Amino acid sequence: MKTNTILLTAGLFALATAATARAEVDFAKQIAPILEKRCVECHGAEKKKGKLRLDSRAEAFGKEDVLIAGKADESELYRRVILPADDDDIMPAEGDPLSKAEQDLLRDWINEGAKWPEELVLGGQADAPAQVAIEWPPEHKASDAEKKAVAKLNELGIAVRPIAQNSTWLTANLRVYSGEFNDELVTALGQVTGLVDLNLANTKINDAMLAKLAPLKNLMTLHLENTQVTDTGLKHLAGMEYLHYLNLYGTAITDEGLAQLKDHQRLRKLYAWQTKATAEGATKLKESNPDLSVNLGESLIVVAEKKEEEKKEGEKK
Ligand code: HEC
Incomplete structure (x- = not known):
């Protein structure tokens, strides 16, 4: 009877500390x-x-x-x-x-x-395509349909701009767009094949809408962070062979999504922290693309791994 009381008290004490100790x-x-x-x-x-x-x-x-x-x-x-x-x-x-x-x-x-952590740069703005030496898609001439789509986007209050003076390559940033983000807008975006840089971070873009962006085969940088995009949506990126930078942080992607990116041989920077992707998935992807750096909030993961190792070391002794 006495032992029971002691055990019970010890159990309650453990519960109480667990509740107050905040990570x-x-x-x-x-x-x-x-x-x-x-x-x-x-x-x-x-x-x-x-x-x-x-x-x-x-x-x-x-x-x-x-x-x-x-x-x-x-x-x-x-x-x-x-x-x-x-x-x-x-x-x-x-x-x-x-x-x-x-x-x-x-x-x-x-x-x-x-x-x-040093490598966690928010928004990834430091990686705009103009600032890194990378392979560009072949020359581009805007079709009438594309010009119309650009006009439509301008009407909606979205600036679609040349990436530099006299360039036919375009950039659009919807990250802070305050108008309605709907199918009509995404359909127009999907016709602007001159886009090499597109920022859809924090928008309502989802897997179904991403299908409409599959024609954007010249994209080199794509921001999809903090959106509802999942592994299913990533298959629509398959034709974007010039993709050099992809930001998926804060989405629900998993290692399966990472595996789908193995044919993107020009991909150099992939941001996937705060997702369900794991270090294992990242390592696997790097096997098919050794030049790729996958950012999973690495220092955090490294720290966790070290602790795990120390624990194992301790157990061996
Ligand atoms: C809509 C634009 C806007 C947003 C959003 C915004 N800020 Fe600011 N912030 C400003 C402006 C303009 C100034 C300069 C005028 C001033 O000091 O009040 C400023 C100044 C500051 C300063 C003072 C800088 C200094 O040198 O003393 C700090 C700190 C700051 N912001 C923090 C924040 C934080 C933290 C957030 C998010 C929670 C934030 N701001 C969001 C516009 C913004």
């Missing part, structure tokens, strides 16, 4: 999505409001007082997001204030040292 905030899973969805549109490579970028570790720490590891209360990044909703200085400068839960996550993350 450390995970940058890739919990902080990056907040910055990506609410801050980077104004504090990224394109717009640098207040001369501040929040899309990489180096940038975010590069400006005095914005982030002070271990001291949320002194970090401008946290101070700005907890201001009253009607304060002129509140961030984000537009839209609803962050939820209390999001504010608390930012606070805890900073107080725990503001850990931000």
Whole structure:
């Protein structure tokens, strides 16, 4: 009887500690999505409001007082997001204030040292096609249908621009598009075969809509991060043989999706953190494309693997 009571007490104690011990905030899973969805549109490579970028570790720490590891209360990044909703200085400068839960996550993350793995660059803007030496598709001349589609997109408020002066290659960024994202729009996009760079991050693009983009065979960079795209949708990318950069972070893709990318021999950068893809799947894909770098939030995974190894070492002894 006595032993039972002791066991029961020990069990309750274990339960109680499990409930109070909170895991450390995970940058890739919990902080990056907040910055990506609410801050980077104004504090990224394109717009640098207040001369501040929040899309990489180096940038975010590069400006005095914005982030002070271990001291949320002194970090401008946290101070700005907890201001009253009607304060002129509140961030984000537009839209609803962050939820209390999001504010608390930012606070805890900073107080725990503001850990931000170097290779996790939000939005991947640093990899625009013009900046890397890569193979371009053969010359392109816009058809009448394509010109019409561009006009239609312009009407909808979407800028489809040449990637450089006098270039026939085009770029479009719908990441912060505020109009309705519907089939009509996607159909028009699918006719603009001069597109080499397309950003659909954070949009309502889904697997069925992706089918309409299959004709975009000249695409070199494609952003699909934070969308509903799954493995099923990836098969529509099969004909995009010049694809050099693909961002799938924050989607529901798995190792099966990764395997479907093995014929994309020109692919060099694949972002798949915060998905169901695993290091095993990434390694397999690299076997058929050794020049590819797959970003799974690697340092996080490496750390986990190391711990696992240490544990095994310990068991052997
Ligand atoms: C709609 C655009 C917009 C969004 C979205 C936005 N900001 Fe800002 N931010 C600005 C502007 C404009 C300034 C410069 C004016 C000022 O300091 O208030 C600024 C300034 C700042 C500063 C001060 C920089 C310094 O050097 O002191 C911080 C910190 C900041 N923002 C953080 C954030 C965070 C964190 C988010 C997301 C939760 C965010 N911002 C979202 C427009 C924006």
